[in-house]
Amino acid sequence: MSAILNHVDTDDHAPAAHAADGRPSASSNSSSSLSCQGFSGAAALVDPRRGSKGKREDSAKSDRTGDTTLFDELLLDLKGKPDSSRIRNRKRKLAAAAILRGLSPVPGSTGRGRSFTVCICGKFTRNDKGGDLIVESTAAGKTSVRNSQFCGSVWTCADCVTHIGITRGTFVQKATAALRGAGYRVVMTTMTVPHKLWESCGDVFDRLKAAHARLDANGSYRRLIANRGYIGRIRVIEVTHGASGWHVHSHELMVFAAPAEDTSAKADTAWAVDFQKSVFPIWDSIITKVANGQHASETHGFTVVPVWSDTDYVAKLPEQAEKRTAADEARKDAGKKPKQRWGADAELTKAHIKQAEKGGRTPWDILDACYAGEKADINLFIDYAKATWNRNSFETTKGLRELLAAMGVEIGSDLEIIREDPDFVFADEREDDGDQSIIVIERVLVDRDSQANAHRAAPLWLELVRHDVETGKALMLAEAMREHGFRLEMISAGHHVPSIVDITAPKGADYDPDRAVIAGHWEPDVWRATFDLPTVEEA
Structure with a gap:
C-alpha cells in the first residue's frame, strides 16, 4: 500500500478537496495527505480560517514524507478480515480515496473538477439537511453513518x-x-x-x-x-x-x-x-x-x-422463462426463496x-x-x-x-x-449477525465545524474510528472517538423504552390484558462530539 502513497505524492500544487458546503474540507495537506498520520502532524497545521496560506502549503509539503503506519495498518487489518460485501466495499473506497487524493480531474480548475469527490464521500453533512453527521454502532459491532453527503460516483465509489x-x-x-x-x-x-x-x-x-x-x-x-x-x-x-x-x-x-x-x-x-x-x-x-x-x-x-x-x-427462450417462473412459484409454495438469476x-x-x-x-x-x-x-x-x-x-x-x-x-x-440514506443490509450480514446488526447502542453527533476540523487534521478520521470499533480495538464508539482527538459530552444515556402489546389477539379483537406482553425498543447512548484544531500559538 505504501506504493500507492508514494506514487500519488507528485503534485505539489494539487488543489484540496471541498466539503459538501463548498468550503475547503481540508487544508492543502489533503492534496498529499494519503497517509493517515493520525494527529501527529496536527501541530504543524495552522487553522486555515486564520490565514497564512504559505504556512499551510509548507506544512503540506513536509507531510508528503510523513508516517504512513496508521494508514497501512488500517488497510492491513481490513485485508485480514473475512471478505464480506461491506468490507469489500470499504477496502475499495479507501483505495480509491488514497489513490485519487490530491489529484484533479480537471487540472487548473478552482471550482467543479478541482478534486475527486470520492475522497470526501460520507464525511460531511448533507447540504439540503444541515445539522449533524450521525455516527452509530450496533450490538454486532457494525458502524454506519447517516445524514451524510455521498459523492454519487458510480465510477469510483x-x-x-x-x-x-x-x-x-x-x-x-x-x-x-x-x-x-x-x-x-x-x-x-x-x-x-x-x-x-x-x-x-x-x-x-x-x-x-x-x-x-x-x-x-x-x-x-x-x-x-x-x-x-x-x-x-x-x-x-x-x-x-x-x-x-x-x-x-x-x-x-x-x-x-x-x-x-x-x-x-x-x-x-x-x-x-x-x-x-x-x-x-x-x-x-x-x-x-x-x-x-x-x-x-x-x-x-x-x-x-x-x-x-x-x-x-x-439465449433464454420464452418457454424456458415460463418453466423457470413455474419453478419459482413451486419454491415459494415450499417456503423457499426463488433462485437468483442474471x-x-x-x-x-x-x-x-x-x-x-x-x-x-x-x-x-x-x-x-x-x-x-x-x-x-x-x-x-x-x-x-x-x-x-x-x-x-x-x-x-x-x-x-x-x-x-x-x-x-x-x-x-x-x-x-x-439523498436517501442507504437502508439495505447485505445478505451475508443478515446470516451472520441476526437482529444484533440493527440494534443501535451508541449514536455520536458531530457538528459541521468539527467535521471540517477533523478532516483537516486527518482526512481518514472517520475510517479510523469505524475501523477501531469493527476490529475490536475499541470496545465502544465513544472510546474510539476520544482516541482520535474528539471531546465527547453525553446527551442521554441508553435505556429501554417499554411498551405493552398483545401479540396473540387476532386483528380487530378487543384488548385482553391477560395476553399482553412487555415489548419495546432500545434507545442508544447519545453523545455530542467536538474537535478543535490547535491555534497558531499552540502550533
Missing part, C-alpha cells in the same frame, strides 16, 4: 455504486416486467468499438460516445427503428480492462411497439437477428469514421438478443459485481489489485477515474420515461437516489 445500482436494478426489473406484461417488444443491444493496448481510457470512451452520437443522428438508422415501432431505450456504459487495453462498451434495453399478435420464441429470436443484420452495416460505417478506418467486430461490434422477462434474456436488470445495473470475460478486469478488480502496490494498476485506475469523471453511465430517453411513468414505474437521478 464502491458505496455509491452499490446504493445507486440497487435502485437502478429495481427500476429496470419493474420496467421490463411492466413492458413485457403490456406486450411491448424488448431487446438488449450491445455496442463495442475497436481499441488498442496503448490507448487511454478517455480516448476509447470518446470514441464510443462519438459513435453513439453519429448513430442517433443517422437518417437510415432513425428510419429503420421508426418503421419497427421504436419507443425509447435505457443505455448503460461499462468499462473493463484486458490484454487489448481499455474496453468501453454499452448495453441498451430498447423498447418497440407491441406486435399485432403474440409471438413464438422462434419469431422473437428471428426478429432480433434481423434487426442486428439491418443495423450492423450502419454501425460498421460509423466505426470506420471514428476509429481511423478500423471496422467493427462482426462478432461483438453490434449484437441484439430478445428480452423475455425481468429475469431472463440472451437478468436484464443485472446486466444493466450490476457492473460493480460482474466478472470481466477472457481474463479482463473491472475497475473494482483493479482497485483490489492496488493493495499489492503495483504501480501499473495505480496508474490504470487514475487513467480510468479521469476518463470517467463527469460522465453519465445510465441514460433513459424521454419517450420511455413518460411511458413508464404512466405505468407507475419511475426513477430519480443519481443525486436524488443518494
Whole structure:
C-alpha cells in the first residue's frame, strides 16, 4: 500500500478537496495527505480560517514524507478480515480515496473538477439537511453513518455504486416486467468499438460516445427503428480492462411497439437477428469514421438478443422463462426463496459485481489489485477515474420515461437516489449477525465545524474510528472517538423504552390484558462530539 502513497505524492500544487458546503474540507495537506498520520502532524497545521496560506502549503509539503503506519495498518487489518460485501466495499473506497487524493480531474480548475469527490464521500453533512453527521454502532459491532453527503460516483465509489445500482436494478426489473406484461417488444443491444493496448481510457470512451452520437443522428438508422415501432431505450456504459487495453462498451434495453399478435420464441429470436443484420452495416460505417478506418467486430461490434422477462434474456427462450417462473412459484409454495438469476436488470445495473470475460478486469478488480502496490494498476485506475469523471453511465430517453411513468414505474437521478440514506443490509450480514446488526447502542453527533476540523487534521478520521470499533480495538464508539482527538459530552444515556402489546389477539379483537406482553425498543447512548484544531500559538 505504501506504493500507492508514494506514487500519488507528485503534485505539489494539487488543489484540496471541498466539503459538501463548498468550503475547503481540508487544508492543502489533503492534496498529499494519503497517509493517515493520525494527529501527529496536527501541530504543524495552522487553522486555515486564520490565514497564512504559505504556512499551510509548507506544512503540506513536509507531510508528503510523513508516517504512513496508521494508514497501512488500517488497510492491513481490513485485508485480514473475512471478505464480506461491506468490507469489500470499504477496502475499495479507501483505495480509491488514497489513490485519487490530491489529484484533479480537471487540472487548473478552482471550482467543479478541482478534486475527486470520492475522497470526501460520507464525511460531511448533507447540504439540503444541515445539522449533524450521525455516527452509530450496533450490538454486532457494525458502524454506519447517516445524514451524510455521498459523492454519487458510480465510477469510483464502491458505496455509491452499490446504493445507486440497487435502485437502478429495481427500476429496470419493474420496467421490463411492466413492458413485457403490456406486450411491448424488448431487446438488449450491445455496442463495442475497436481499441488498442496503448490507448487511454478517455480516448476509447470518446470514441464510443462519438459513435453513439453519429448513430442517433443517422437518417437510415432513425428510419429503420421508426418503421419497427421504436419507443425509447435505457443505455448503460461499462468499462473493463484486458490484454487489448481499455474496453468501453454499452448495453441498451430498447423498447418497440407491441406486435399485432403474440409471438413464438422462434419469431422473437428471428426478429432480433434481423434487426442486428439491418443495423450492423450502419454501425460498421460509423466505426470506420471514428476509429481511423478500423471496422467493427462482426462478432461483438453490434449484437441484439430478445428480452423475455425481468429475469431472463440472451439465449433464454420464452418457454424456458415460463418453466423457470413455474419453478419459482413451486419454491415459494415450499417456503423457499426463488433462485437468483442474471437478468436484464443485472446486466444493466450490476457492473460493480460482474466478472470481466477472457481474463479482463473491472475497475473494482483493479482497485483490489492496488493493495499489492503495483504501480501499473495505480496508474490504470487514475487513467480510468479521469476518463470517467463527469460522465453519465445510465441514460433513459424521454419517450420511455413518460411511458413508464404512466405505468407507475419511475426513477430519480443519481443525486436524488443518494439523498436517501442507504437502508439495505447485505445478505451475508443478515446470516451472520441476526437482529444484533440493527440494534443501535451508541449514536455520536458531530457538528459541521468539527467535521471540517477533523478532516483537516486527518482526512481518514472517520475510517479510523469505524475501523477501531469493527476490529475490536475499541470496545465502544465513544472510546474510539476520544482516541482520535474528539471531546465527547453525553446527551442521554441508553435505556429501554417499554411498551405493552398483545401479540396473540387476532386483528380487530378487543384488548385482553391477560395476553399482553412487555415489548419495546432500545434507545442508544447519545453523545455530542467536538474537535478543535490547535491555534497558531499552540502550533
